[in-house]
Amino acid sequence: MxxxxxxxxxxxxxxxxxxxxxxxxxxxxxxxxxxxxxxxxxxxxxxxxxxxxxxxxxxxxxxxxxxxxxxxxxxxxxxxxxxxxxxxxxxxxxxxxxxxxxxxxxxxxxxxxxxxxxxxxxxxxxxxxxxxxxxxxxxxxxxxxxxxxxxxxxxxxxxxxxxxxxxxxxxxxxxxxxxxxxxxxxxxxxxxxxxxxxxxxxxxxxxxxxxxxxxxxxxxxxxxxxASARTYLVPYSFRRLDAFSGYDSGMPSPAFYQALWDEGPRQAPERMLRATVTRLRERGQHVSSADLIAATVMAEGLARLRGHTTLTRTDLLDGLASSLVKDALDVALPWTGRGVPSPDTDPLIGEVLRAFSGERTGRLHTSTPRPPLLRDTEHHLRAQGLEPGAKARQVRLELHVPAQREKSRVLHRLRVLGISGFQRDTGPTLPTESVLQETWTVATAETFLAEVIEASGWGPTLEEAARGRLEEALLQAGPDLSRLALLLTESFFLGASTLAERVLSAMAAQARHEPDLTRLGQALERMLWLWRHDVLLGAQGSTEVGGLIAAAFERGLWLLEQLDGPTQAADAEQLRAVVALRDTLRFAAPALQLDEAQARAVFERRLGAPQAPPALRGAALGALWSLAHFPDEASAEAAAVRATRATARPSAQGDFLAGLFRLAREQVVRAPNLTLMLDEWLGAMSEEDFLVALPALRLAFGFFPPREKEAIARAVLPRHGREATEARALLRMDENPADVLAGAALDDEVRRVLRHFGLTQKEPDDAP
Structure with missing residues (x-):
């Protein structure tokens, strides 16, 4: 042969x-x-x-x-x-x-x-x-x-x-x-x-x-x-296979081509029409028999025009779009190109695409070899009582209890690996939190098996796989101090002490050279939280973490003093970094032997520097005020009034206040003279100046929670002949602030045009 x-x-x-x-x-x-x-x-x-x-x-x-x-x-x-x-x-x-x-x-x-x-x-x-x-x-x-x-x-x-x-x-x-x-x-x-x-x-x-x-x-x-090279069979889904979900697949719309395979090119279009109409009706979309007939007629007409002997996928999609979408389309139909559809795609078109994609998920035979990670994961879930059941349930954990802390580590390892069915609802995710409780939702997820098998590439056990995932993230983080700080927090949640030491080493090398105040502030914020509150791996009071905080604090002060830009708008992340510096001084100065005098001198110089960004000048004042730098509250308030008056320009005042309110919100609420001075300043502004200052003012006053906003309103209303009891009603605004601002700007433009063409009398202060 x-x-x-x-x-x-x-x-x-x-x-x-x-x-x-x-x-x-x-x-x-x-x-x-x-x-x-x-x-x-x-x-x-x-x-x-x-x-x-x-x-x-x-x-x-x-x-x-x-x-x-x-x-x-x-x-x-x-x-x-x-x-x-x-x-x-x-x-x-x-x-x-x-x-x-x-x-x-x-x-x-x-x-x-x-x-x-x-x-x-x-x-x-x-x-x-x-x-x-x-x-x-x-x-x-x-x-x-x-x-x-x-x-x-x-x-x-x-x-x-x-x-x-x-x-x-x-x-x-x-x-x-x-x-x-x-x-x-x-x-x-x-x-x-x-x-x-x-x-x-x-x-x-x-x-x-x-x-x-x-x-x-x-x-x-x-x-x-x-090297470690592994291959396992995993269930896959039509969603993952679909080009419209981002996979550069051989074909999009897998449900359509499955119908084409199962029933042939002459019967497949009818099956897809039924599937599409069923999906739309289940989601409350009215699809009449007339719409269905129109879609079929249009698709068949397009097929004949294009020389097709049977309806193709595009014929069918074009027919459905022409009969079901009644309004003009903002973007091209997704099937005229490749990749993920535009966010502006008509929602009805999106549902049609999902019907053509299908919901099918594959199933592996029960004899399919299972990777060690799957067995180890199932063992830990059983041992910790965390197995998903028929219904979703909530798990509450006290992190200071060793047995519950171990449950937390198992759940965090699953989270880091991206395993569905384990959702962290509350807990100390942000380093400003001192809460040591967590709540999780545990539920059955259809993708659990595939995701665990895919995660097996990181290691054969749950602990090794989660650590391996973070180790790769450590390689990718490079010199980004904020990402390194996030990895440090994650390593503590996982209970990965060896990895934490490596991350600390990388952070120590970067902290003394970090060029960006925002990234340094994010890192300092996390490290301070760990040093103050961590009980998972003993970072609380750690000498290593404390030394890193001291180095980052010194670098942060230096970076703060280098920032100039008298017209720079307020940057919320830069203000967050100043908060981290202030909190480090407040909570760690004696224990870490930080130079408090040097830090206060930096804040004083920033407050008095005319070339500094207004928001950072306000933040420097807020830092000093909240650190009790002034002899008493009266002196502090007087200093705040003077500094605020000195920055009373529409283009800068809102930014200055954003920095001040972010760092000394509680102190400002208790300062009536400052409140009254601001009320006078705002009342004296022209409408044009107010519109210039408004975005920064919205940021500044946004730092106050509703109760403190109400307290400010109660102090101001009597000056305008109103009852203090009306304060709460002022906090409820039915209109969108952006719409109000746009309307005011439009009014201003109309008045300008009318004056330009001599259609209204000039106001006394108008320019000729």
Missing amino acids: GASLHIVGVRHHSPACARLVSHTLRAVRPRHVLIEGPADMNARLGELLLAHEPPLALFSSYRGEGRAHASWTPFCAYSPEWVALTEGHAAGAEVRFMDLPAWHPAFQGVRNRYGDGERRHGLAIQRLCARLGLEGMDALWDHLFEQPLEPEALAERLRVYFEALRGESPADGEDTQREAFMLAHVEAALARGDGPVVVVCGGFHAPVLARAGTRPDAVFPPAPED
């Missing part, structure tokens, strides 16, 4: 290509079937051949040599590779994958092995679409290939199409490596000479593999010895 080579170039996840593969297998009856897929799975093909329910995917992870990588090889029922695998095996052929393993450097950065890779054929696709009057690659594909065609005609059309694409887009270095590897497998199969060889590969590679000769063996590269 001689060897013959039969190349089937395909588009991934195409029902037409899957049918061609099935036809070729029946017609050729091959001895060998080689499939574009990870060759390191060849010894484990039995796992794939169990009675699963697609969609599913091979999840591959790699960690080593200073790099980490994760990728998916997805299959659905109509994937040509899945059909080749299952039907080839059923026919008695020797079935093997022939592509490089996912851990190979050629796949670095490739998240999905079966992505379209439009970079290869964008120009050719554009020319074909322009020539045929079609919008987008997917409409072109349906027009050329998903219409009913005889297998021979389809094969020839695909061959010409892929050769044209390949001719315009030569392979890059990664493709060259992959093709050399695949070619070696094809030639080894031909060299055996024991029967026909069918090769199923992406059409871009088909022209190269068709030139295969013979060689006795294919070399398989082993993974580096110091």
